[in-house]
Amino acid sequence: MDADTCIILPRPLRGVLTPPVSKSHLHRLLIAEFLAGGDVSRLGDPQTEAADLIATRRCIAALSAARTAGLPTATLDCGESGSTLRFFAPLAAALGVKASFVRRGRLAERPMISYEDLKAGLHELRGDISSQFVTGLLFALPLLPGDSEIRFTTPLQSKGYVEMTLAVLNQYGVQVLPTATGFRVPGNQKFVSPGNVQPERDWSGAAFWFAANALGSEIQIKGLSAESRQPDRVVKKLVARIQRANKPGAPAETIDVSECPDNYPALAAVNFALGGKAVFTGTERLRLKESDRLAAMDAVFANPHDVDPQNDHRIAMAAAILATTGDTPTIIHTASCVKKSYPDFFDAFKMDLYAVTGWPLLKTRSPELHNAAHAAAGRRAEMIAYPAPTIEEALAFAKRCNVKGLAVTIPHKEAVMRYLDEIDPAARAIGAVNTVVFTADGRKIGYNTDKDGIATALMAFTGKRSFKGLSVVLLGAGGAAKAVAQALQELGASVKILNRTYEKAEALAKKHGFTAIRTMETADLVVNATNQDPIPDFAFTGREYVYDLVYVPEETPLIVHARKAGCKTENGFSMLRAQAERQLELFCD
Known part of the structure; x- marks a missing residue:
């Protein structure tokens, strides 16, 4: 990612903005x-x-x-x-x-x-x-x-x-x-300075913030003069007309931009995002601007997530506003072209980008936790979900979008390790990585915060600080299970591992001095580290503690099954919250 590329996250903008001088x-x-x-x-x-x-x-x-x-x-x-x-x-x-x-x-x-x-x-x-x-x-x-x-x-x-x-x-x-x-x-006139004039703030620059507000942002726009002679001040009325035109059953609207052609890119972005029902006229001179603005905006609409603004400041700004409504980040190349009219335009979008990846990445709550923490700390940072069937695709996205940190979940926690430049000794001992930090010099460092997260969650769930004398069945032998196994070993539990592939269970059990089993057995604590219910027919006694690392849905099939038998149950949100605290420390250090 070069220095002249800007990444726009698909989120509404909020805050107070003052446009540049006109x-x-x-x-x-x-x-x-x-x-x-x-x-x-x-x-x-x-x-x-x-x-x-x-x-x-x-x-x-x-x-x-x-x-x-x-x-x-x-x-x-x-x-x-x-x-x-x-x-x-x-x-x-x-x-x-x-x-x-x-x-x-x-x-x-x-x-x-x-x-x-x-x-x-x-x-x-x-x-x-x-x-x-x-x-x-x-x-x-x-x-x-x-x-x-x-x-x-x-x-x-x-x-x-x-x-x-x-x-x-x-x-x-x-x-x-x-x-x-x-x-x-009349000729032979002289200019005489009034001595007390200053330029107004720019309605044409503000047009992009009015457009953003029409698409769900909440920006307070300061400094504009309602008495301005700038023709672009009509933008508020035109945005409102476009909003009306795109309502169900609304009559057609024709928007004449001949008196304010600079407003066209912002207005066109709003119209496209809302349904494209308004029709623009008076656009002839737009062919001869910094770009052919009609063709340039058509190109944005054809590929709104990877934008070449053709060195046109207003195309870049319109694409950025459109990006706030998307479902994935938008890449805007040659973003410095906005210096032509609005040098600090992209300051409103600047924030560090983090991502959580896995497959399938259903309704992950990692962004919710991380973003609440960023907001509370006053950080300009945001985590997004990026589902990826392969870790290679996730890492390519991270590089392309200048991601600062990557939270890795099932099934990529082991596969990611071979692509890292450095692995924390604790993560290497576990054999799985759930946190990747990207350094300023381009290195990828892997950590595992799952182990501490699950230990904290299980101690709180069972009310025990030590698991000595506690029998545990661990379901699964993948990346998440490896962190659980390490935590259970350190807590002193007696563990048996059940996995669909017995050889994997056997290898993990051997590493920690545990026992691999081929069929489910009773235990004081059952921990599910798979993304399904691997024991749907097991007859719980009702005395077990059952902890499912899955937390979406909150009532997983395993939890419903165990609770009906009278077991004490909990889903993996408590682990997610505990490991996210350490993850945030690594990301924001």
Whole structure:
């Protein structure tokens, strides 16, 4: 697993989250402050900002240096930011600087307009053009000697982004007058800093948390302005419409995202998870983003558990939100692409991953015990169940998903040993491993916590600290039985072992000085270390203690059988709880 891969667990998110500053708003404020001759460093936080905003700061610095030095040319590195490129191309021309632009990733493939001979006058644009082109002109034209007009030849789309630009221009004392077909822009204007502006929090980043909440998460989203001009603020209403559309018998819903295309990945994830009944329109420009977002989201839906976001931050974030509803962990490759807009996005998902594996792994309660302990200790950690028919498959999963610790149950406790780099002496003596710790340097160390767990459970069950003089029949001779045998030997019990394969019972009995038997006999204590009832026809006397390592169901066939005869019974949950305490110490040391 490389460092740029993120594992998302299938669980709801909870907590309080504050989205980053709005890229759209801060782009505009930075440029306006620069044109006003102000200090752009006072706006936002360059140390924690998205890559696109860093690109805008970089271009401001390069353009400022060229003007200060009286240079006619400048190289502006726009990274992968379409906003930066489309804002600065006309702006550099208006400032009299011939700029060459560095365009990275898919930015080189995205549509662009040449502004080499930018002059005051009439500028005609199609209304369905990206609003970034409109904003670029709205910043540049006020600087030119002479009045200008922006005329739309078709109805303007993405009005919200243009309105945000107009609001920033107004804050900086720049006048733009609306007309029936666009805007009139007086020339020779000066930008004047209001001195007290700060960027809003980002509704487009928050869209993913609204999406998560629609899918079962409980996130408190802080810092958003209800009066914001960001067009993405409509996301709450659109999420609600998608939820309605996917209810049984609900009428069809058509969701137009032409005014807020950045919301599409989050909205599409919600729609897919809830049933896919809503239909999206206004998606044409999504083909020319950091990825082809329509195709990229279709690829996510086709394989939601192993995601290549195609270096697109919004695809990665949408896939992460969808992953919270899954049934297995999701792998997201090139996860660092979120730095483009939301650098700490994955912090909300970060936690150490542990797993319990076996086959069949019915309704294991190990995750319940471990996760309660993690929560009580304030650890960002979670255990999940990973059923695997072979230990090889379980270990491959652990490596792929950067699992920190693996609880191993029937039938893998012996098979796992040959794959370990180190085995604790106590586990080697038992001949079985139920706990694997993965170290930071990639080593696998095996332990056995079953022995201490069963000893603790049996002492509490029988009320005895020593088993000397106590007769015991142990059912089974596999990995779990080996730990029980070791515990019973240390407690001083007199033990007979019954197993379906007599030779295995004989080998285990010989190791501990016990006796192998071919048919069931009476005893003071019967311990079942198999996953079934191997003595369904045995006639209990009613005086026996019967302990079944199986705990799901709570009333196992053996326990029902023994209790009817009057025996005192207990299932293996007490052992699970006792051994889990030691397991947690090993995992979290």
